[in-house]
Amino acid sequence: MYQIGEDRTERLDIIPAQLRVIVTVRPKYACRTCAEGVSQAPAPAHLIEGGLPTEGAIAHVLVGKFSDHLPLYRQSQILARSGIDLHRSTLADWVGTAAFHLGPVVDRLAEYLKTSTKLFMDETTAPVLDPGRGLTKTGYLWALARDDRRWGGEDPPGVVFTYAPGRAGENAEKILQGFDGILQLDGYSGYNRLTRPSRKGGDPIRVAHCWAHARRKLKEVFDRDGSEIAAEGLRRIAEFYRIETEIRGMGPGQRLSARQARTAPLIAGFGEWLQSQRLRISAKSRLGEKLIYIHRQWDGLQTFLHDGRVEIDSNAVENLIRPIALTRKNALFAGHDEGGEPGAASLHSSPPRRSTTSSPSLTSKPPLKPSLPAIPPAGSTNSFLGTSSRQADPG
Template identity: 45%
Template sequence: MSRKYLIRITELERLLSEQAEALRQKDQQLSLVEETEAFLRSALARAEEKIEEEERETEHLRAQIEKLRRMLFGTRSEKLRREVEQAEALLNQRRQDSDRYSGWEDDPQVPRQLRQSRHRRPLPAHLPREIHRLESEESCCPECGSELDYLGEVSAEQLELVSSALKVIRTVRVKKACTKCDCIVEAPAPSRPIERGIAGSGLLARVLTGKYCEHLPLYRQSEIFARQGAELSRALLSNWVDACCQLMTPLNDALYRYVMNTRKVHTDDIPVKVLAPGRKKAKTGRIWTYVRDDRNAGSSEPPAVWFAYSPDRQGKHPVQHLRPFRGILQADAFSGYDRLFSAEREGGALTEVACWAHARRKIHDVYISSKSTTAEEALKRISELYAIEDEIRGLPESERLAARQQRSKALLTSLHEWMVEKNGTLSKKSRLGEAFSYVLNQWDALCYYSDDGLAEADNNTAERALRAVCLGKKNYM
């Protein structure tokens, strides 16, 4: 092969090598571009996810701020248009209540829209009367000087408070001795609520009523007694309370049996700060309430509440408290109740009934913070269910069940279909999505009341029973 061709081949090989190197460099550049693009896409996705998370957190914080603002400066009422309309419809009843508290009554013969003549109701006849008779100082007529004859009397009553007062009851037991032998006889000592205690039953009742009904801390009661002239320390009052609790154990046991011997129980719990011996800081315990109240279903049986304390919120506590109960348990979605609804429970599973008030409250909080039209629509639909409950409150079970079957069932079916559809368009991490998911996850338990005339749509009965504890917590701080 000639030298010319060899040079040509060498030149071509060099060009091919250069082109291959150029292609390799371009491939590297392209790979780098692809890697950069992938990195940027990943970074963009992370940034978008972070922005979405921050937006959710911002929405959550705004909702919390709005909720706290309502608690501090406004009403916590969750009622919307339907409740306002009902309040306006009940305006006359409210006026009558106001008149009753002020001591005035309307003349039923006069229409409400007219200015009515009103008279004061007589004071309760069972209250003791103390007569103060006033005689005129004049025995002769101031006009002509003639003798005055009895004509009649003019009387008026005034309600007065006789303040409680402390007194000391000194019990003296007479001792007698036989004149023929050394036998000594004395009257037996009367029983006392607290053995060898100085407190009478009336004083103990006053202390217990003050603490548990009027929510007066013992240190305040100690100050009240001091102003009445008796120095009773807080430690002494505390010992009295403890002794009375021991004394009334049989009553507490009887109350427990009565509450559990029914077909339906409402339960709830609330945290309480407790000063434990040997601890400088307070720990958080729980007060559990169990309510028997079937008056909404036309029952004449008296309602009752049984309270229990536990040092924590473990599910074993309600399991133990409700061991003898069989029937319907109305509660929130606390996971500690799950064992009660299990077929493995001793005595059989309880029937779970959830609380529409809890479900509604979650949606309402979203509506207040965001004014979401979807949340507003959900609230309107739920209010239609409550309107039916308002109408049938106090009716017999059979009538309540019939009304729910005829009217509530259709509304519940429509609400479920609508919520499933809307929930598919909501972010699962949004507050409204979480609220809807909560409702749908609890759907069967939320709808049980429509198939049972005894069950309630919510667990407000238990929440009302805990209001006294809430008030006490504020006063004890």
């Protein structure tokens, strides 16, 4: 028989995650004719000195908690199916240790982002236990982000999360110390202090408000009441976004020219329409309140007309914090304010929404690698002592 061809079929198979124990062997050496005693290579540096996990194991827990939204008690149950008994309190210690070591990386990233000329900012709730009351209080995760891809900016996108026990504007002021560029945000009044001459930590910030939030206000009224006035506002805003879709990816100069020629007249028309409707509609009505909201943000809503780098909305940062809601739902709450800070730091090793195509488990490992001890000087006893490693099955 001679082979005249072949048929091939493909099937998808999954190999479950494998746990392994890394055994490091450090031989001991002794000289029989001298009095130097026993020599042995120092133990390798570990993220948790004397602890069980490798850096990869800790990264796996971080990615599971903050990227895959798996609370630690669920991860403990998953490990138990493989015969590994690790209580969630142990996993929590790992997360806290990783957050401590990530702290300098996060601080440096924040400094780097604040050298930018334009950033986004938003905040979301983070329930925290209130000791002594048996209840939870509301903490906040503040996101400071950069994403210049829509206008071809060369700086890579990035985000820094900071935990604060409240939503007061002074928290934003503290986070933004050293930043003097344009800030894209929603209409939360706590940000108003950033635009004042008395602002701490820098010059008054120029803000760009979000047309998506303005649209959302009108959409709420339309969905509830079917208001024709709200429908007209939505139609006008849709024209702005249609132009933005056409110029997406162009350089700042081209975007600015298109906005000045095409969008600016539409914005002016919207402003006239807004004023006329405010005169007709009671300020205490549901629609009147939404129109007042848009009116209060009017100057910031026009910032994008004068700078091609500015976006029409702050959706870039909203998309980054939206997945945090799933982690918040699954984990319920942090144990205390100090627990919110490690959570914020750990979000950088496994961001809730990745702006690159790389695996979060790969991007999280390098920052977790501890600094290795200095190489012994040449000629020392330890300079020629090596270590060997072998693997063994758990148990």
